Amino acid sequence: MYVIVAGGGKVGFGLSQALLANGDEVLCIEKDAHRCAVIAEDLGSASYQGDCCEVSVLEDTGTGRADVFVAVTGDDADNLIACQVAKARFRVPRTVARINDPRNREIFSILGVDATVNSTDVIMSQIAQEMPSQPLTQVLSLRGTGRELCQVEVTADSPLLGEEVNLLRLPGDSEIILIVCADQSVRTPENGLQLEAGQVVLALTREEQEPALREALTGVAPE
Amino acid sequence: MRNLRRQTGSGSWVESFASLFGGKGGLPTAQTVLVPLVGSSLDESALKVAGEVARESSGRVHVLYIIEVPRAVPLDAPMDEQVRNGERILKDIEDHWPHKKTSVATELLQARQAGPAIVTEAVERGADLVIMGIDHERRYGDYSLGSSTAHVLQHVPSALWILRAPINQNGAR
Amino acid sequence: MRFLIMGCGRVGSGLARSLTDEGHDVTIIDVRQDAFRRLTAQFRGNAIIGDGLDSAALQRAGIENADVFVSVTQGDNRNLMAAQVAKHIFKVPRVIARVYDDSRADVFRELGLQTLSSPRFVTGLMREMIFDESDITPGDE
Structure with missing residues (x-):
């Protein structure tokens, strides 16, 4: 399975490591050059510096053959648009977005993102x-x-x-x-x-x- | 130094280079020398130097040909044309290897980026010396070392020799 | 007509002023109060501090009654997200998003969103100024 992880923060980095350990093909896209150099120390060529919302970046990273596109930046708008571009332009079968504002869940669903994850829900389910x-x-x-x-x-x-x-x-x-x-x-x-x-x-x-x-x-x- | 300059371009400059270390037998020793071919005008020179070093120390030479695979296709995608080209180059090296007692092994690899692949190979092969021949490249109007060379320079644990072509020789690049 | 403009930068504030001058009902929303300095004291529309990505703020700004929604913040993704919320959630009849990235603008145009890609627009005008021998002079807009 080829999984593209958009966003190399704590969540994206950890997720990429877990997927790699799982044996999946992974590429973690991070916009910030310094941050990208840090995660490249560990992820090697499974990291890529670029803006995950740009069509040319998604082209370079082979988004067209990705099975899953996961957007986990800290910005809800970035996550939404990245998923929409991946889905509309590159026909990625499954898009998953992290949402930081739980109220955005319904909006993301209406706008075509297949699944959303937000930390509030995760913590709530743990408590439950x-x-x-x-x-x-x-x-x-x-x-x-x-x-x-x-x-x-x-x-x-x-x-x-x-x-x-x-x-x-x-x-x-x-x-x-x-x-x-x-x-x-x-x-x-x-x-x-x-x-x-x-x-x-x-x-x-x-x-x-x-x-x-x-x-x-x-x-x-x-x- | 004067000696080296006078003989640049001639076939015997490897010996001149050796003389920098005190003449024949003065070359540093290396049991395993890795030569990644990078498509530069000095690939062949790197091979020659590697052969000399390995011969001096009864070591062996590993020649690496890396095909960088774009992410648009899987890493193991069939890259027929590049593979044929690489195999031809490597076979040519094996067929014309001048040293009788020094073995040469060749390997063709598909990787996303050449730099990390060279470092990984150097570690896995237990190379104690990597020799790369590079050109003087310009990019965006400025000198560029190239990302692969820069990566190897920073990360390869073994010794590393870089041979760089004279600037004006390929200034048009 | 009732207009809701998100982003009180040069374009947003200019649009807001000209539309109010023509007698339209204009509300402009921006996250930073400081941005409203671009509006003149005579501005007769509404200026509201709030995040256009927050539906509650949009409702406060009267999006449910708006005829036109225009998003012109500095962020392409913010503009595109807010415009889609206006179109698909609040069913605003006419929605336009300003986008700097041409190729991203194309993707969302294909999805049925009206986008204005400013670099392409400026490039076109620039070419006209370069090659058109009519009396366009530098400085004209």
């Missing part, structure tokens, strides 16, 4: 993982099926408490497949089974249904 208030956790991703196995514990304040398992309204084709009881015994979701505190419910769902399932089983609405 540590929080006990969202107890739905993924146990297993079933490779190639787009499906995953999740679990949720029935707590004393859970909306599941006392509910009949087969009457729960679940999104799409998500289904509960197993209930692990407090005494470690295992039950299938037969009719009439009411959920009790201390039980763990295992559900099969699809990645895109996970937020809705989370809401159904925990009562916590997605952000």
Whole structure:
């Protein structure tokens, strides 16, 4: 895979190193000559000095054959325009932009950038993982099926408490497949089974249904 | 010095050069000499000097031909014409190598930039001397060392000799 | 007509003055208060301090009612981003971005954005002055 990383700051440099370690072909474009000399010490010919928004630079760097174009400068406008030029002029199949202002996410999406990453989101998701208030956790991703196995514990304040398992309204084709009881015994979701505190419910769902399932089983609405 | 100047252009200037170090046998020793061909008018001279040094120290010579691959294509893209040209030049060197007891090995490489490739090769081959022949180049109306030479000068860990052509000899470049 | 101009440099301030003189409703927005010194005391339009890349600032500047949006800051990418936001998010009927880089201007023109590439424009005028034997004299604009 050929990945172009536009912007050789801390984020772009680190990302380039990680991709190189992963065995990908990488080119990190950095505008500032001094900064570029610094990252070239480590990245060697995987670094390139130039303005990532200029058509001639993207031509020189072989953007036309890039699989992914990632713009991670500290300037949202630069990241947007670089991605748009890469996509419109060089037909790069996937463009990813770092956004520094989270409010720009929707704008970038409307203007054709395939994915955005912002540090606020990353930190928020890290915090969310540590929080006990969202107890739905993924146990297993079933490779190639787009499906995953999740679990949720029935707590004393859970909306599941006392509910009949087969009457729960679940999104799409998500289904509960197993209930692990407090005494470690295992039950299938037969009719009439009411959920009790201390039980763990295992559900099969699809990645895109996970937020809705989370809401159904925990009562916590997605952000 | 006078001796060298008088003989510039003649076939025996390598010996004159050697005399700077005290005559035959006075050349510095080097077991492995790397000669990157850079397409200059002194490529051949660099080879000659390398041959002499290696002969003096019973060493060997590695000749490197680098094809710079534009980033618009993958690094391993077929560069048929340049490869044919490079192979022809390298074969010619092997076929006409004058030293019987000094071995010569040639290698053709595709790289994004010649400078870092030369340094990497020098390290991997364990070269104790790199010899490059370069022209006097002008760029934007000013003298230019060239990015490859500058990179090798700064980074190659081995000894480095640079032979530079006289200015007026290729002043039209 | 209601105009919103982003960037109070020489072009932005000049445009703002001439449009207000013609009786148009003009708002000009710039991140630096200092930039508004280019407007005369008689300027009858609105001058607003704010970042044209910030939708909230654009709303404060009345972008929802603007008929024309012009971005003429020093930054090509800022101009292009703001112009696209004006066109695609706020649906301003007429949007023009000034861009210094000709080739970048072409990319966005192909994407349907009106761009004015000033070096190409100046080059054209310069050639006219050089080769046209009519009475254009240096100093004319």
